[in-house]
Every structure is written in C-alpha cells, then in structure tokens.
Amino acid sequence: MKRTKYFFTVALLLVGLTFPVHAELPGDVLFQVSTLDALLAGIYDGEMTYGELEEHGGFGLGTFNQLDGEMVALDGEFYQVKDDGAAYPVPDSARTPFAVVTFFEPDQELSVTGPVDYEGLKRALDDSLPTKNIFYALRIEGEFDYLKARSVPKQTKPYKPLSEVVVEQVEFEFDDVSGTLVGFRCPEYVKGINVAGYHLHFITEDRSAGGHVLEVRTGDVTVEIDETAHFFVSLPDDREFYAADFSRESYVE
Ligand SMILES: [Zn+2]
Structure with a gap:
C-alpha cells in the first residue's frame, strides 16, 4: 500500500x-x-x-x-x-x-417554525448569516414533515462520472420524521472545490436511516450555525x- x-x-x-x-x-x-x-x-x-x-x-x-x-x-x-x-x-x-x-461549535442558534420548504429554509438561513463569503457548518434538528434523501450504489471500475452515477441513485422518502440535517454552506467562489451554497445530509433521530438531502419540508426545527473562516x-x-x-x-x- x-x-x-x-x-x-x-x-x-x-x-x-x-x-x-x-x-x-x-x-x-x-x-x-x-x-x-x-x-x-x-x-x-x-x-x-x-x-x-x-x-x-x-x-x-x-x-x-x-x-x-x-x-x-x-x-x-x-x-x-x-x-x-x-x-x-x-x-x-x-x-x-x-x-x-x-x-462543531455553534456561534448562533435560531428557531424555524414550520412548515418551511428547502428554498424557504435556505432563505431563512441566508437572512441570518453575517456574510455569504465564509463557510458555515449547519446543524438543523427537529421534526420534518417530509424529507427526500438519496444514496448512491457502490461502483466498480472503470468508474463512471458522478453525473452518470446519480441516474442510478436510490431515493428515500420520509414523512413526519425526527432527525438532524448535517452540512455546510460554502461561498460561491469555492466552485469546483466544494459545493457552492447548501449541501446537507440527513440522519434520523434513531440513527437508522438518512442520505443526501434532495427535498425537505420542516416542522419546527432548531438551527445551529458554526461560522468557519479557515x-x-x-x-x-x-x-x-x-x-x-x-x-x-x-x-x-
Ligand atoms: Zn451529499
């Protein structure tokens, strides 16, 4: 090795x-x-x-x-x-x-009263950030009326590019589920290195299921924000x- x-x-x-x-x-x-x-x-x-x-x-x-x-x-x-x-x-x-x-060491906490969809959640977060030009770690915990997540199947060589793999992605839907969104908001200038904007994964409260978040409609959730400048x-x-x-x-x- x-x-x-x-x-x-x-x-x-x-x-x-x-x-x-x-x-x-x-x-x-x-x-x-x-x-x-x-x-x-x-x-x-x-x-x-x-x-x-x-x-x-x-x-x-x-x-x-x-x-x-x-x-x-x-x-x-x-x-x-x-x-x-x-x-x-x-x-x-x-x-x-x-x-x-x-x-994760939160600098800021806010409550979001649902229902709020993914776009609404992003707007609420954007409105509470001091700038869009640093990185943020985000922990969003509580009840979710609806959530759609995906995972991807294990690949074998020769590997296909991700755009072709996501065609085979498996999607999971959750209704009235408790859990946590874990992820980041990265600045626009980071394109190519990381995802510009929001990238969230989900894990259920009992840690039994989750995935990469595609759609969400929150209930009442608590948002913790960790400002990250390095x-x-x-x-x-x-x-x-x-x-x-x-x-x-x-x-x-
Ligand atoms: Zn992901």
Whole structure:
C-alpha cells in the first residue's frame, strides 16, 4: 500500500500558520479531503481512513471509496447510508475519496417554525448569516414533515462520472420524521472545490436511516450555525488525480 501524503500541497502553504490546527483554531477549520470536481470526474478511491479523518472533526458529510453511499458525521459518530437507505457504523479502516468535517461549535442558534420548504429554509438561513463569503457548518434538528434523501450504489471500475452515477441513485422518502440535517454552506467562489451554497445530509433521530438531502419540508426545527473562516484542503497524492483535466467545464452535478 502506497504511503499517504495527503497533506502535500495545501499543507505546505498552511503548515506554518495553522499547525497544530486544533490547538490554535479550535473548531473553526473546515477540513476537506480532495475536491468536488475530482469526485464528479469519477475519482472514487481515496487514501485517507476514517480513523484519520475523525482527528479533524466529528461533524460533516462525504462519501466512501467506490462511492459506497453517503456519509453523515454527527456528535463524533460516523454513519454510512448505503443504497438500501439504512445507516451503518463506519469502521476506522474505511477510506474516503471526498469528505468535509469540522469540530462543531455553534456561534448562533435560531428557531424555524414550520412548515418551511428547502428554498424557504435556505432563505431563512441566508437572512441570518453575517456574510455569504465564509463557510458555515449547519446543524438543523427537529421534526420534518417530509424529507427526500438519496444514496448512491457502490461502483466498480472503470468508474463512471458522478453525473452518470446519480441516474442510478436510490431515493428515500420520509414523512413526519425526527432527525438532524448535517452540512455546510460554502461561498460561491469555492466552485469546483466544494459545493457552492447548501449541501446537507440527513440522519434520523434513531440513527437508522438518512442520505443526501434532495427535498425537505420542516416542522419546527432548531438551527445551529458554526461560522468557519479557515478552510483546509487535503489533496490526493495519486495518479488519477494528478492526470485529471479539470479545465473541462462539464463537471456539473
Ligand atoms: Zn451529499
């Protein structure tokens, strides 16, 4: 097995400023593995294990090698929502090609009285943010009148780009469900590296099911917002990533 050198390029730039990240910037670093465009291009195998990832935060979202489902991290626990819709615990040895985590420390809390649909929820959040130009981690907890989530089937090589895989995505609908939305709002300028705007995953209160959120109509929910002004990207050190051509503009989810 090739030795991982994940902290390669970006770490060299940031190492003097932020290490040790936990000691100097507690909770305020968004830690990301690889880039969104790499995932969209079909680079579905990473070297970083979940054992390593959790050192950078126990709150966030992502996926697994071979694109084997949707990841939700909440309260330090990692869950894998496979294409059967069920949430499974993640072994430390599992690896990820794309993940975003942080140590969640809310700066702001607000209550949203439902019913509010996804667009309404985004507007309510946007209205309460001090700026759209930093990163936010979001924890939205409570009752949901309706929620539609998806997961993706595990892939085998040769990998298809994500735009073709999502055609096979499996969707799950929930009515009157309690749970938590976990995710981020990223600035527009981050396009290609992460999802610009909102990206939320869901996990039920009993931690039995969830997925990548497609539609939602909330009941009454509590929103916690963690303002995050530091962004750390750990780039893959592998042949596929080095060889990929990201000048194409076709990588659209
Ligand atoms: Zn997602």
